[in-house]
Amino acid sequence: MNKISLYKLFIIFIVFSPFLAYFSRNGILTYGLLIAISSLVVLSEILKPSFMLYRDWLSVFSLMPFTLLASYYYLLSPYDGKILTTYFLTILLIPIFVFIFLRLNKYYSRENFYFFILKIIFIFxxxxxxxxxxxxxxxxxxxxxxxxxxxxxxxxxxxxxxxxxxxxxxxxxxxxxxxxxxxxxxxxxxxxxxxxxxxxxxxxxxxxxxxxxxxxxxxxxxxxxxxxxxxxxxxxxxxxxxxxxxxxxxxxxxxxxxxxxxxxxxxxxxxxxxDDSMGLRIESYIHFLKNLNNLGLGSGEINNYYKFANNVNFDSWLMFQNPHSLIVEIGYWLGWVGILVLFIPFFFLIFNYQRSFIFLIVAIISMFISSSVLGSYIYFFFLILCIFINSKAYTRKNKVYEV
Incomplete structure (x- = not known):
């Protein structure tokens, strides 16, 4: 199997793994296969390294400090005492997502790649x-x-x-x-x-x-x-x-x-x-901003941020377990260092590959919708895909496809 086919297989499995998990109800099967194909991608690069521009390699490795820091914290205090969870998979997969899309943008026909993505979106x-x-x-x-x-x-x-x-x-x-x-x-x-x-x-x-x-x-x-x-x-x-x-x-x-x-x-x-839900969220975000100086090194434990709940005047049991914000959750879990090592590379990617104010708004708001996206590798997959979508480069030949 050549590398391009391997990358496509990786994308297909990432996108359709939620369906496999839903119908099989077997996390070991779903995530075991996901780890296997991810390992093949990494192994293929070790055996035959790819050529990429310095900027592209920098984009991939800029996320490694986050992966290393988050992995260290996670292994010290695994979620529910389990190592193999979607939280840990997400931490490990984020740099691989960036690498995959950079490689496909360089070596795979842009027209065919976006048609491939269209089919995935449609079927999903x-x-x-x-x-x-x-x-x-x-x-x-x-x-x-x-x-x-x-x-x-x-x-x-x-x-x-x-x-x-x-x-x-x-x-x-x-x-x-x-x-x-x-x-x-x-x-x-x-x-x-x-x-x-x-x-x-x-x-x-x-x-x-x-x-x-x-x-x-x-x-x-x-x-x-x-x-x-x-x-x-x-x-x-x-x-x-x-x-x-x-x-x-x-x-x-x-x-x-x-x-x-x-x-x-x-x-x-x-x-x-x-709206009680929105009111509670806003109170929680204001509390986070007021306590930025107290984040330190974070709580170190996913879904347990009650150490930051002192002197709150709202119901704290939910918002200090699932903060309903990726930014807040990273701050509570990993502290200031975590915020820096995740969001500096994120803005670096946007600046280099997707200079769109609309996307920036979509991305930031998306981080505040779910109770927690920290364990959703599919969220990060599509977030990073958005960064590498470039319609002008794709539509210049004015081709029209049927899905």
Missing amino acids: LIGQLIICIGQITTYMFGFGFRVHSVYEDGFMVSGTYVNSNDLAVVILLLSYCFTKIESVVKNNIQIIIWLTIFLLLIIASSRSALILTLILFLITRRLNVVNFLSTSLFLVLGMFLTNILFLNDTSGVFGRIMTRLETLQNIYKNGVSA
């Missing part, structure tokens, strides 16, 4: 939608795909993920990727993908992800008269379908979706204080 979205629909039928009729027991009583639909926000934040990143390369697919495929994206976000009921994706969709349209009318029709159709599907249904799962979407109107009228 359709797969998640099928599972979500199956979970809805489980709630409504008692048969379908498995729902996660942690949130079963709350009628949450989350696809292959435990929490629906984890699904929503990945869909948000996918939507950014698609805005960069959607011009290369035919209009009917564009419509299907966008409808699937918005339907998944409505089902997941992440208000931040839904609003930001809608803004992304609007600002990436070339809004002449025809496009403005078609875009308006698309949005009206989406609202109409939402009302038909959800508004008059009394089942728990649709009731949850409508309740969360209706809070957008309350927030608009009364401010963020009208």
Whole structure:
């Protein structure tokens, strides 16, 4: 197997490993295979090192201080006493993601690579939608795909993920990727993908992800008269379908979706204080900013940041276990050093490969949606993919593909 094929196999397995984990319910199988293919990638470079520019190697190795520091902390205090977890895999895989995309950008046809990514996005979205629909039928009729027991009583639909926000934040990143390369697919495929994206976000009921994706969709349209009318029709159709599907249904799962979407109107009228969840998050973030000088070397233990909960005037049990912010969680876990060794390389990558203010906004907001993305290697995979998406380089030949 040549290296390009190995890289493609690596990407395919990363993207579809959540489905394997969901259906097999066997972490050892899923993560064992993931470790095996990652080891093959590393071994292939040891046996036959690749040639890359100094800047590219610097991009890869700039993340090594984070990997080494986080690995040291993690091995000292593993999550739930287990070494092989998604937390540890994420720590190890982040530099490999950067390396893979740098190699593919250099040696793989850009047109074919982005067509390959388009197919992955399409299949991933359709797969998640099928599972979500199956979970809805489980709630409504008692048969379908498995729902996660942690949130079963709350009628949450989350696809292959435990929490629906984890699904929503990945869909948000996918939507950014698609805005960069959607011009290369035919209009009917564009419509299907966008409808699937918005339907998944409505089902997941992440208000931040839904609003930001809608803004992304609007600002990436070339809004002449025809496009403005078609875009308006698309949005009206989406609202109409939402009302038909959800508004008059009394089942728990649709009731949850409508309740969360209706809070957008309350927030608009009364401010963020009208939503208890957003109010709690803001209080937690303010507390973090006030205590920046006290971070030190962090707590050293994932999901246990209660040492920083002194003198808080809000319910602390949730926000000091899952801070709902990657920045806050890295600060609480690894201290100031952790923040520096992760986010300096991150901004270095953006400066070198994706100088987009829109992406910067999407990336930062995405870090605040899920309760914790620290153990989601798929989140970091798509975040790094966003950095290396470059529509201008891809569309200069004006090719149009069918997925």
